[in-house]
Amino acid sequence: RKEVEQDPGPFNxxxxxxxxxxxxxxxxxxxxxxxxxxxxxxxxKLLMSVYSSGNEDGRFTAQLNRxxxxxxxxxxxxxxxxxxxxxxxxSREGNKLVFGAGTIxxxxx
Amino acid sequence: DGGITQxxxxxxxxxxxxxxxxxxxxxxxxxxxxxRQDPGQGLRLIYYSQIVNDFQKGDIAEGYSVSxxxxxxxxxxVTSAQKNPTAFxxxxxxxxxxxxxxxxxxxxxxxxxx
Numbered sequence: 001r002k003e004v005e006q007d008p009g010p011f012n013x014x015x016x017x018x019x020x021x022x023x024x025x026x027x028x029x030x031x032x033x034x035x036x037x038x039x040x041x042x043x044x045k046l047l048m049s050v051y052s053s054g055n056e057d058g059r060f061t062a063q064l065n066r067x068x069x070x071x072x073x074x075x076x077x078x079x080x081x082x083x084x085x086x087x088x089x090x091s092r093e094g095n096k097l098v099f100g101a102g103t104i105x106x107x108x109x
Numbered sequence: 110d111g112g113i114t115q116x117x118x119x120x121x122x123x124x125x126x127x128x129x130x131x132x133x134x135x136x137x138x139x140x141x142x143x144x145r146q147d148p149g150q151g152l153r154l155i156y157y158s159q160i161v162n163d164f165q166k167g168d169i170a171e172g173y174s175v176s177x178x179x180x181x182x183x184x185x186x187v188t189s190a191q192k193n194p195t196a197f198x199x200x201x202x203x204x205x206x207x208x209x210x211x212x213x214x215x216x217x218x219x220x221x222x223x
Contacts (some may be wrong), residue, residue, distance in 0.1 A: 004151065010147070022111075030177050034211055041197075041214070041219075042217075043164050043199055043214035043215060043216050043217050044152070044199070045214070046212075046213065049211060054184065060142075087151070094159075095140050095159060095203065095210070096142075096154060096157065096167075096203065097158075097212060098151075099144075099151040099152040100151050101149060101150055101151040102151065
């Protein structure tokens with residue numbers, strides 16, 4: 001079983017749509033959780049950290065369910081510029097992170 | 110501007126040659142990391158360093174070597190022993206070496222070995 005699992009997609013949505021991505025992780029001892037965004041042939045960039053209480057940053061909302069070992073990312077009012085691959089990232093022992101393979105989002109006009 | 114630089118952006122080598130990828134950061138971060146990314150796969154950790162003059166193997170260290178002589182620099186050597194060296198190589202750094210914290214990435218180096 002992979003340490004972090006994501007639906008690879010692609011998710012094809014129209015502009016203005018709401019879209020949600022999910023991610024499951026296997027290590028119950030993980031303490032830190034993140035969503036990164038990666039554009040084609042570029043480096044990953046931190047989108048947001050995920051806190052136990054959930055957090056929101058503009059159109060983006062992240063949720064963590066420790067009991068189910070599940071993380072979600074909700075994007076409201078999708079823009080063309082949101083098209084990218086979204087990486088779910090979970091901490092490991094020490095100062096290491098484990099990256100999911102990513103979910104592809106395509107927003108179309 | 111603070112950031113992480115990697116050079117070169119593209120690198121082409123013949124099989125059997127060693128090649129060194131550069132990674133420099135001016136963020137004053139303690140920890141630095143090397144990952145490789147292959148199509149359709151998540152990033153895989155090659156080596157990491159939490160402090161100068163110390164580094165640890167990641168999940169796929171075979172065929173690679175690193176050094177950490179300065180806080181700012183963490184070069185990666187891809188040796189001829191690495192079976193499938195063609196990949197996108199990403200260097201990252203983070204502030205806190207004692208617990209997991211977000212990592213920031215350089216622009217990456219695309220290595221092609223033929």
